[in-house]
Amino acid sequence: MLGTNLTLAANLLRNDQVVAMPTETVYGLAGNATSSTAVARIFEAKNRPLFDPLIVHIADLAQVNQLATSVSPTARKLMTAFWPGPLTILLPKQDSVPDLVTSSLPEVGLRMPNHPLALELIRTAGVPVAAPSANLFGRISPTTAQHVEDQLGDRIDYILDGGPCQVGVESTIIRAHDDKIEVLRFGGITIEDLHQATGLPVITATRTIDESTGQPMSAPGMLTSHYAPLTPIEIIDSRELIPRLQQFSHQRIGLLIGQPIESPLSSNITLECLSETGNLVEMAANFFAALRRLDAANLDILYATPFPNQALGRALNDRLQRAAAKRK
Numbered sequence: 001m002l003g004t005n006l007t008l009a010a011n012l013l014r015n016d017q018v019v020a021m022p023t024e025t026v027y028g029l030a031g032n033a034t035s036s037t038a039v040a041r042i043f044e045a046k047n048r049p050l051f052d053p054l055i056v057h058i059a060d061l062a063q064v065n066q067l068a069t070s071v072s073p074t075a076r077k078l079m080t081a082f083w084p085g086p087l088t089i090l091l092p093k094q095d096s097v098p099d100l101v102t103s104s105l106p107e108v109g110l111r112m113p114n115h116p117l118a119l120e121l122i123r124t125a126g127v128p129v130a131a132p133s134a135n136l137f138g139r140i141s142p143t144t145a146q147h148v149e150d151q152l153g154d155r156i157d158y159i160l161d162g163g164p165c166q167v168g169v170e171s172t173i174i175r176a177h178d179d180k181i182e183v184l185r186f187g188g189i190t191i192e193d194l195h196q197a198t199g200l201p202v203i204t205a206t207r208t209i210d211e212s213t214g215q216p217m218s219a220p221g222m223l224t225s226h227y228a229p230l231t232p233i234e235i236i237d238s239r240e241l242i243p244r245l246q247q248f249s250h251q252r253i254g255l256l257i258g259q260p261i262e263s264p265l266s267s268n269i270t271l272e273c274l275s276e277t278g279n280l281v282e283m284a285a286n287f288f289a290a291l292r293r294l295d296a297a298n299l300d301i302l303y304a305t306p307f308p309n310q311a312l313g314r315a316l317n318d319r320l321q322r323a324a325a326k327r328k
Helices: 006-014 036-046 062-067 073-082 116-125 145-152 191-198 238-247 280-295 312-324
Strands: 019-021 028-032 055-057 087-092 107-111 158-160 172-176 181-185 202-204 233-235 253-257 269-273 301-304
Touching: 006 019, 006 028, 006 116, 006 158, 019 116, 019 145, 028 036, 028 116, 062 107, 073 087, 073 172, 073 191, 145 158, 145 280, 181 191, 191 202, 233 312, 238 253, 238 301, 253 280, 269 280, 280 301, 280 312
Parallel strands: 019 158, 055 107, 087 172, 181 202, 233 301, 253 269, 253 301
Antiparallel strands: 019 028, 087 107, 172 181
């Protein structure tokens, strides 16, 4: 059921049910983070493997002390700078956090979403919520309530509609050390943002994990194949794009590009251009919705060109590469 009844959604959370909620990044599938029963229902609804940990969402800083045993000065500085916002910080977990949330790892990822309805829902429910993206595991992330309805409508108890997501890609996940910041997943807060806020060097520890190993992941979004459409997708350099399109003019082709190209396109091509001005913020906000539209267009193949590998472009390239990887 899709609607705007916050009281109903909060009551469901208090009773260990799961609901989809809006955030500024993507829609999350929320359940009481301190209840193993609710967390298990999240994994079941998404068909998510148990080795893929969940991020816990909070509404105020007091909840940090309920969930984490310690917070470093660097982490405190980042909370002040970026919360509420699209930044997840890994911290040593309290026993109150079920091992199911963290895939039995000793750290829990915490973030405070920058969406008024999400914050009000968490406050009204009175519990922190575990909330991975509200989609089937490995599929395209949802940025509208209708996206959630299309995939999970018959699997969950309620979808709280808060309008389209403004950021459009998931949160950045980091560890905050005394002498550096370690990025485990690129997202809505950039490397440049982190360095400017702290003056510390920022290193990237993003890596790819093969799903078949069942190895616990330090953070979500590390699997080889993720965020994937059902239609095959291939990343192609912009310099090779037009010859490739001409070579396969007999196919029904979807084309995902960040900004306009000058060459005219033939009628067999369905185009999604993410920003008329080349704005990375606009590209990120439109990325998953555009990928969904192409995937629903009954095409033979999707082609996509890489994004500038800077700022939010790093997060977009990460999502694109994992979307294009073939699942085993």
